[in-house]
Amino acid sequence: MVVLRMRNVHKRKYVLLCMCIFGFIMYRYMGTSVKHHELSRNVGLSANSSQFTLEGHPFQILAGSIHYFRVPRTYWRDRLLKMRACGINTLTTYVPWNQHEPERGVFNFQTQLDLEAYINLAAELGLWVILRPGPYISSELDLGGLPSWLLRDGRMRLRTTYPGFTHAVDSYFDKLIPKVVPLQFKKGGPIIAVQVENEYGSYSKDSNYMLFIKEALQSRGISELLLTSDKLRTLKSGGVSGAISSVKLQKLNQRDIQDLYAVQPNSPKIVMDYWTGWYDVWGDLHHVLPPEDVVSTVREILRRGMSVNLYMFHGGSSFGFMGGALNEPTYRALVTSYDYDAPLTEAGEYTQKYHLLRDLFSRFKRDDNFPDMPALHYRDAYEPAIMYQHLSLWDALSFTEGPFKSSSHLTMENLPVNNRNGQSYGYTLYETVITTGGSLMSGDNVRDRALVFVDRIYIGLFKRRNVELMVPEGQGQRTLSLLVENCGRAHQGNDLDNQHKGLVGDVLLNNTPLQNFTIYSLDMKPSFIDSLYEAPWKTLPENPSFPSFFMGRLFAYGYPSDTYVKLPGWEKGVVFINGLNLGRYWSIGPQQSLYLPGPYLNSGTNQVIVFEEKEGDYKVHFEESPDLGMAADIH
Template identity: 50%
Template sequence: MQLSRSGQQTGPRGAPAGVQAPQKPKTAAQNSAFRMQTLLVRLVALLGLMSRLLETSALTGAPWGRASRVFLSPSQVKDRRLGLKVKDSNFTLGGFPSLILAGTIHYFRVPKEYWRDRLLKLKACGFNTVTTHVPWNLHEPRRGQFQFTGNLDLAVFISMALEVDLWVILCPGPYIGSDLDLGGLPSWLLRDPKMKLRTTYKGFTKAVNHYFDELIPRIVSLQVQEDGPIIAVQLENEYGSYHMDKKYMPYVKKALVTRGVKTLLMTADTGQDLTGGHVKNVLATLHLRSINKATYETLSSFQGPSPVLMTVYTASAPDGWGALRHSLDPHLVMRDAREMLAFRFSLNFYMFHGGTNFGFMGGSAPLHNYLSTVTSYDYGALLTEDGDYTPEYVTFQELFRSVTVPSHNLSPNEVHRPPQPESRPRVVYKPVAATYYMSLWDALPYLDEPTLSAKPVSMEKLSVNQGSGQSSGYILYETAISSGGLLTSRGHVQDRGQVFLDNLYIGVLDHASTELTLPRRSDYEGSQMLRILVENQGRLAYGPDINKERKGLTGDIYLNKSPLRKFKIYSLEMKPKFIQRDLPNIWKPALFQPRGPAFFLGLLRVGDHPRDTFIKMQDWTKGVIFINGQNLGRYWNIGPQETLYLPGPWLQPGANEIVVFEEWKSALVIQFTDSPQLGHVSWDSPRCHGQRMQGPAPPGTYALFCQVGAWDPCTQPPTLLLSGAGSRYASGESPHPFR
């Protein structure tokens, strides 16, 4: 189509649009030449098509039309060293087309004794790849001191995946998100008052370089080019939504490549943030549950024809204390999964198995004045928190069997999958009496020497842990006051501070409550001890404010508008060393229900074969549980979570010591159950079970679940047919609603 000199739109040979120009009759020779040219073009196209079909048919033994749905495992690829490649709109493994069907398992959220069990269940479901993230803060808890043993033995986990016949997608960070404290970055970075996380700020890159010098050599020999299982490495995590420094992502790429990473590199971002996180010559993937036409066009515009990998195809979101349990309607999840597979998209299911935020591992979200993540990381995954099967596991297993194409001329029902591991038995132990208790105030003289400071000092600034500061737990501030009045925090209590006068509980200062009235007494003589016990409930896991995430008292506290001075500060990190220290005989019989803050002691006796169970802290209020010195995590009666997972490997035959740190009201009896009780799921309401109800929702998300007191529609993104594509795309995207 073109324009005539007059501006009129014309067709071929200058005729008006829609009117064919007169054609001169063709001679017989011209007709013969035209037919021959057409025949040759068709023959070349047919030969090319036959060549590709024969190639894929020889690999799969499957009908040609289904070859695009092959999911190759390591044992099916003769030369793994060819690695994962991008060829036009396909991934290839060993030179042959293959889709990636991955599921995320975080090794650090699962007891090491259960790694193989979880990987076998991933394989038996029909996945060919496991994705895992590497938490810097756990591997380098103190600057310069690294941990890669026990539950943090990354190399063993990766090698075990290969033994189970799985590929590995590795996400080494340095920032990984994953709903962890500070997104997996170590808190000691924040000792630098000028720190700029996730940028090329010298203080940050120096620490990253030191960390990568320790981490990367441990995994380079496990890359597919070295006959290992790692087929791809992800740079950072959703940097497009942060994007503070355009030089940062190229720096991360160089930091990995110069240390020997040579497998396929990828980034992962939401649709609206694709360009901000993209790096030249690095495959862009999507952190979305569905994709719209605009995102697909954006992806194609700077990447050209390429395979689509939905890096975070999520079934839910992590739960927060005081909110309803998140969940998506499994029928809707299944619908989207079928559509994505019909598009020949590769998927990573986040999470296949969520596990547990043991200890103080979990982070927070910048929602509703901070939403602290609960201890369970169940996440609505295909396996429960303790690794048991869900109905959705079976449903997805059948889906994968129906759409994948086997190799070696096997029918779909004959595809080799390992035997499905049996469910591990659970047990309900007899209730344990907390027969002894010890007040926190009585324990203070026997703890580490406190820090003396004129002004409040945050956790990160304390001179503990060989200069790395305090990362997690509680911190106690004491100062003498001689009058009552209005106590004001001005937002400097991070995150939740219980206020006491001597041993008398006064109230709570937190993100929402910033003032308390201290009693005035006419017969007041001398001074009283003002105590503020501050809990770090988890640093933000994402967002632009992570550079500000210092905990404890982060600034002055005012009494009657005057700043308080002369503090005695106790670090209460509650690590195993803290719980297992030898104390004089200051435990007292718990003959009544003493108020916290206090430690309570009980003994759990088990047989020769300890098994998984769940602790139910019925009628307790809020605190932390330790089993044989190991921190199980937080409990809190505001819910939604009601039970804590206790792995069998953490128990020993005979007596097991249970220590409970209770902040307020105790029950003196610790109960057990054989099933997780994680609270009411938000779509249980009959108003929002798959119905398309309109209403306000947080920006950038779809209302796929309900929130009490916040929003409760259930709008589902509609779908549209891409003209000529033969596939349906969701017209709206569903980015991660919590990360």
């Protein structure tokens, strides 16, 4: 009996010892789940002269960027598990102000934008988090993630301490920051660092601005390590006292290292954005970065003991009208795909980059216990959707918000729509009465493209380099219409205050400004697309008019799979699946397909609506593979 008790005692001690050892391994390897509840967290991520430490232990950040707002929520877990299986220990994500506060004082942190759920999921899967809340984030988003209603203030000075901007930031941070404060490391959460703004060194219009943002974060309870992030040439001017400066780059050379050490000699070094690829613009080629270049640079970064964040690890899609634009040297709008030539494709598939990086990280960490790579999702090629109904743009106007009368032009942002927050995205139709023909001059006041009609007959196109059209002569009063598209506000550069869209100045007919407009807002939000159910759709005629909406059906039986929308024979427009805006297509490329995630489909019948500006094939194809266009190496 005594012997049996002694054995039980030893057995309990042995079990307790095993549990302690297992807990310690989980703490060091997984880094979050055990520690989250059982261990004190007095010291978070810290920086000494040579390395980062996490709760006193040496810690090298191996991070990757995945944006929750670019990935269907149903796939968050899949993408983060694939990140974890590659050897990444930290997730980084931006927070897009323009999506979380689409109208002043109206906030959305639900469903696809549930930031707290995303961060908690990262913790559950064993990932630390570096949060990049902005307010400006760039991220190739319209206006760099800033809400367009800020531009209603004619004196607005974005990213400065101008009161109109700081008051708006304070209001936004009052809602955002309390949501993430409890998720900080020292409070038991996964957030180990927070970035102060983004790339301010290349903007740098206000010496007090970065201090304002830093204090705005800290005064609301942010207490973890602070970071700033800039390109090397602007690293110094983008920093702020009390924050570690980090660098963005795509190639690493000896001079870069010397410059980095010169700017910040007594701190650990982190490449906050190592660009694994690049974004694409309409009318160009698809940018790719060879896998061997990526692995070579990351290997060198690790060899030097530096930390790194792969931007992007998985890009996803800029669904809807989310994407931004370049404004210098000329205006160029970004495509819908944000594939970025990242280690995980737009649809979450493994690439050669992924496998090479996983091998590199496994050898670097000397750890054979990497999680298994999750299985890939099945993709399907569905039968084409035949467009069987047609609705002209003109017949859809009664379902818009408006119309509005104005004696002179109004920009999109200044329209009295959306609870007087203006129009953020999409198209705006301006109509006026003319009594003569002649020379119509835009004077570069059309932002960004305009289809021009007389009595609803197409006569030509205004774009940035095409500023004159001839209006044919005619009898009596006629209606001149300009359908203006916002192709995306610039996401970077020093001209953010001037990113108004629509008609931003006078359009002249024979040197006389057009006046007395009737204006329709066509932002094409889900509520508008849903309202078209009541519209007077007609059976597709043999020669339909343009611009128009076309409706068809996609049948997906069983559990719907991912697929790609392809539109050969169509010119330019927007695709809606079950009321959701997948994004723009444009025959000029490079992108020739739109990613359609399986979770966006119903089992059975799905509604397909295409808004086409000029020419259609009346059939929408669904194929298994993407087509991002002809590829070109990034130089």
